[in-house]
Amino acid sequence: MTAATDPVKLMKQQVGKAAADLVKSGSIVGLGTGSTTAYAIQYIGERLKSGELKDIVGVPTSFQAEVLAKEYGIPLTTLDAIDHIDIAIDGADEVDLQKNLIKGGGAAHTREKVVDYLADQFIVVVDGGKLVDRLGSVFAVPVEVIPMAITPVMRAVTQLGGKPELRMGVKKAGPVITDQGNMVIDVKFDSIDDPVNLEKTLNNIPGVLENGIFVNCADRVLIGEVKDGQPVVREM
Numbered sequence: 001m002t003a004a005t006d007p008v009k010l011m012k013q014q015v016g017k018a019a020a021d022l023v024k025s026g027s028i029v030g031l032g033t034g035s036t037t038a039y040a041i042q043y044i045g046e047r048l049k050s051g052e053l054k055d056i057v058g059v060p061t062s063f064q065a066e067v068l069a070k071e072y073g074i075p076l077t078t079l080d081a082i083d084h085i086d087i088a089i090d091g092a093d094e095v096d097l098q099k100n101l102i103k104g105g106g107a108a109h110t111r112e113k114v115v116d117y118l119a120d121q122f123i124v125v126v127d128g129g130k131l132v133d134r135l136g137s138v139f140a141v142p143v144e145v146i147p148m149a150i151t152p153v154m155r156a157v158t159q160l161g162g163k164p165e166l167r168m169g170v171k172k173a174g175p176v177i178t179d180q181g182n183m184v185i186d187v188k189f190d191s192i193d194d195p196v197n198l199e200k201t202l203n204n205i206p207g208v209l210e211n212g213i214f215v216n217c218a219d220r221v222l223i224g225e226v227k228d229g230q231p232v233v234r235e236m
Helices: 006-019 033-050 062-071 111-117 145-161 196-205
Strands: 029-030 058-062 085-090 117-126 141-145 162-166 183-189 208-209 220-228 230-235
Touching: 006 033, 006 117, 006 220, 006 230, 029 033, 029 062, 029 111, 033 062, 033 085, 033 117, 058 062, 058 117, 085 111, 111 117, 141 145, 141 196, 145 162, 145 183, 145 208, 196 208
Parallel strands: 029 058, 029 085, 085 117, 117 220
Antiparallel strands: 141 183, 141 208, 162 183, 220 230
16 A cells, blocks of 8 residues: 555545645644644645745744744744734644543643644644543643652652653653653553643642643544545544
8 A cells, every 4th residue: 555545644634634724824823743733734835835825924833843844834933923823733642522632642742732722723633543532541641841850740640640651762762852851751540530620730740841631722623534445524
């Protein structure tokens, strides 16, 4: 099977395109992180190049998003230079029925949360496998921690009923280091019954910068699925 006929890849492309099609000329756009969002960034760039879109500036949530935006010709700005974000497009590792999310598989959740919560409209792009009945069913909660606080934070989340594990690098010796120079603890909870309060509780632990629970922020969730070998996109 070639990449061009891979139904999963085609599905991710379709979801990314559906999100990119929601961007209007003159917009400030939050550019998220991840494989599906990367296609949205690509299609925004193609719409700009063709002249279909004009006067777009992007706010990247990670070094990955920044590199992709530059590759596809999307001008970038910073939060210091703007007073609002019109639309943000980002992925998620889990989405529950209330549109609450767990994010941070790419260790970019801190910057993502800043940008996504600022946006007037936050569009989530996922494949159907990311949908869960209860948050935390599959994915651990990423918690970004300053390096000196790793041990006490792991002790504190254990007391909350979590099972913490320091995220280690792939093809790199040692832990994952975020764009902020911090470390990530992945915390598995048997059950997250109250994501709103758990998000606050985790962030109140000294040494924690931010965690990957996103509540009451997603406006639209675009879901890609493969049915009968064909990619389809639906909305939650």
